[in-house]
Amino acid sequence: MADLPSFVTIDPTGPVLDSLIRISKNKYENLLRNQYHYETLVKSLLDSGLGIGVIRILTKANPEEPVIHTSPDNLSVSEQVTPEFNEVLAPSLSQIHDSDSRDAQSLKAERLRGVENWRTHQRRPSMEGKRSVLLSNLPPSAVPSDVTSVTRGGLLTDVLMGTKAMAVVTFLTEESAALFLEHVENNGVSIKSEKVHATWSKRQFPLSEDVKHLVARGVTRNLVIRKCGEATNDRIRADLRHIDMLIIIKIDFVDGDCYIETNSVALANDARTYLVSLSHYHDLCIEWYADECNGPLV
Numbered sequence: 001m002a003d004l005p006s007f008v009t010i011d012p013t014g015p016v017l018d019s020l021i022r023i024s025k026n027k028y029e030n031l032l033r034n035q036y037h038y039e040t041l042v043k044s045l046l047d048s049g050l051g052i053g054v055i056r057i058l059t060k061a062n063p064e065e066p067v068i069h070t071s072p073d074n075l076s077v078s079e080q081v082t083p084e085f086n087e088v089l090a091p092s093l094s095q096i097h098d099s100d101s102r103d104a105q106s107l108k109a110e111r112l113r114g115v116e117n118w119r120t121h122q123r124r125p126s127m128e129g130k131r132s133v134l135l136s137n138l139p140p141s142a143v144p145s146d147v148t149s150v151t152r153g154g155l156l157t158d159v160l161m162g163t164k165a166m167a168v169v170t171f172l173t174e175e176s177a178a179l180f181l182e183h184v185e186n187n188g189v190s191i192k193s194e195k196v197h198a199t200w201s202k203r204q205f206p207l208s209e210d211v212k213h214l215v216a217r218g219v220t221r222n223l224v225i226r227k228c229g230e231a232t233n234d235r236i237r238a239d240l241r242h243i244d245m246l247i248i249i250k251i252d253f254v255d256g257d258c259y260i261e262t263n264s265v266a267l268a269n270d271a272r273t274y275l276v277s278l279s280h281y282h283d284l285c286i287e288w289y290a291d292e293c294n295g296p297l298v
Helices: 025-047 052-058 083-089 104-121 144-150 174-187 209-216 233-240 265-277
Strands: 132-136 156-161 166-171 197-200 222-226 248-254 257-262 285-288
Touching (some): 156 265, 174 197, 233 265, 257 265, 265 285
Antiparallel strands (some): 132 166, 156 166, 222 257, 222 285
16 A cells, blocks of 8 residues: 555634645655745846835736735835825825726725835935935826926936925935935926926935946936837837836827836836747847936026
8 A cells, every 4th residue: 555645633612614625745845845946036137136025916816816925025015104195005096007097906906015115125224415306296187197297407216206296306415405306495496387396305215236237228218229129109008007107298200110118217127027038029129218307407
């Protein structure tokens, strides 16, 4: 008679018996081994600069399987965030890629995923200096492209729109942020005839080593698909809608190339990584193009 497999023993008097299953010891050890290999792989991919959003998408066995939003560092997402940070992270209508209606619960869930995603992309932060500027008194109809069109003086790492006529723009350097803030105070900046107010944001966005390395390699928040062929605005937005908190600010088609402006250096890097993994982009060249906000103050 063949040897029966050994099984993991379970205390029948335990309080959570209904939530337990019985498997062989070999299978249990294989599960532990696979979990270790997966965690090691994810850590290596994160260390190499790949974003957690893309890793979640690429590791789904079924394309229709929902993405489980958990942080790689097992960070708990708390609803107790500062009011200003809450307002800026809450998605506005201008940030939603489609016209589907969202109820209060889905908006709340999306906001919390945004907090988690923000923490994930700012691993190993350096809090040296102030880089985040809060823009307030925006007109109700303002969209992210209105904000970036008036922001100058340095490369931006992040752009976040709020729900209460505000936005936060985060520069790569404190010097650039200070010069822009001084420019707004001295010369004034308007969006749709409304004078914009600018102050240092109470919640400063940290600059992670990951983002520093990306910028040093030439990564910006803007992508260009060369000779994009049959790619369309709707197709690109649909392909990228799975990346949490990625905002496609605008898409322009010029001389056969497709220019995509986004809200984040880190998320743009995730977007490029994901696009090149799709079959219909395999033969296309996807590069970075200059951040218009890095232009001179005028």
